[in-house]
Amino acid sequence: MACFSAPSRSPDGGAADTGYNPGHDALPDPPSPEVKLLVANRGEIAVRVIRTARTLGIPTVAVFSEADRGALHTRLADEAVEIGPGPSAQSYLDGARLLAAAARTGATAVHPGYGFLSERAEFAAAVLAAGLLWVGPSPASMAAMADKAAARRTAGALGLPLTAGVEAIEPGNVLALGLPVVIKAIAGGGGRGMRVVRHERELAEALEGAASEALAAFGDGRLYAERFVEPARHVEVQSLGDGRGGALALGVRECSVQRRGQKLLEETPVPGMSEALAAALEADACTLVRGVAYLGAGTVEFLLSPDGRHSFLEMNTRIQVEAGITELVTGLDLVAEQLRLALGGELPERPAIRGHAMEVRICAEDPRLGFAPSSGRVTRLRAPAGPGIRFDAGVAEGDAIPELYDSLLAKVMAFGPSRESAIGRMRGALDELEVAGVATTAGVLRAVLVDPAFLAGGVGTRWLEPWASARSPSPALLAAAAAAFTVERGAPPARAGREAPTVSSPWATLGRWP
């Protein structure tokens, strides 16, 4: 295919279930002997980056806030530096403190992980200005994609399909798109500053609410509008660029199982997607990567409408949470590829995509409470294992889960020769997984894995939340259980004329799912 810079080659027949492509786990030859990597992140991705650096013989520096003293990533790194108080703004989001930590430890390179400063062009520029290696794309291509409206323009100019949209928002041109429309923040992400408008009368309030939410979240209240596609699926192409116009697409991931606009389960390849459509998405992703001379790993996201048409959504200029499933079907180590490309290395040869991989995110959230966060301490953690299972955790048993940071605790990945086998292995893994001390998404994901609609493939991005809420216990059942409990706890039935004791019984955790 034209978009690949390197010829295809046959798969490595010796690869095992969680096989590794042995051609790509080395740094460019000759390697840069002086690389010392500061990982400007925490949790799962910090652990993940440190592990790859170790396999490559690169020394690592972890950073941590007061709230993360003794956290798993600080224990795995060669060195660990405290960078400030718990709140992210004074630690993981403070570029100056991160650069000071790099200077203090003699680090020569910075890997940003995902989240925090990973998509901030100014931070990348500051890292480069300090004479350090930035493991990511150039500040210019980051900035081009961070402005979602500009990214749309760039993609459109390169010929990628877009849904109808407007930038200079006024009620007239928004309504001219045809309802429903979705209002989005230009500086956006994570569903914040996003509003769906179905009726003309909702428009004014939606524009105002989205602008103030975007201002609060990003310090930038600018908006754009797009025609709203529903039910839509969210699919994306894992891409690599060499910064010189070379591009490589590594298959398409399905990421439609979401809550709050954030992914909870991903798989690759996309169930039911024709090879022709997957190839079209890959070609579009490569066009964009080549068009902005992108360097490193990035993800080009698309919406897939019910009629099978795709449209460009945005590009994430960093490693993603779900990169691991692409690693399972390609045999690549994408963190190693990031490092190789940052050091000026060549793109890997195009690997064959083999089998099917799935990831579920184990987050400290309570699905019974609308996925409300559940911080605390992990009092028990038993990792799943077995053929085709990979478990990437950011915490260990006994660790505190601060409320200050993301709720992701761990990722369970399952690989098999077919989607059915990957699902079967994932079910087994989730049965084996034990997490106590905080509520997690494991139970609801277990239930998703046996749901007929999910098994058929093709659920949309707004499927999970109503599905989960419909499976929460009914008020009648809650009431009956509360009654049973109250009585059994020995509260005697009140005698006539006397006030009975009141027992307040919020439900802490709600047993098995469903």
Added chain:
Amino acid sequence: MAGELVTSRVVAGGVEVTVGDRVVHVAVSRRADGVLLVNGQAAEVEADAVTLGGDRLDVQVLGERGAAGTGGNAGPGLSSPTPATVARVLVAVGDEVEAGQALLVVVAMKTELTLVAPRAGRVTAIHAAPLQSVRAGVPLVELSA
């Protein structure tokens, strides 16, 4: 129905249970063999769980209103259901608020939770300011009776 506070009160002939804004009267009795009957169904009560009609619910009885430290239990109300940081206070002392009106927004694990008034009333006290860390279950806004 997720996230609702369930309060039960023993009354003659059974238990009066409030689920969210609904009050449900549940008949509770004991069979001759000692089995607890809830609306005619046999219920099994363990140390911290109730099994009823094939469904099992883990239950925790807290003390009086405002019990703290149980993270993620009660739905948004006058206190945060989970340790959090106050993002925005949307009302002031003296404001008349309607049931369901947003009172303040807290952030936990990068997720915004909006705490709403469980009933109409006047705001008599606010124990929250932006960037303040709050524990679960600690009253943040007080309403007149």
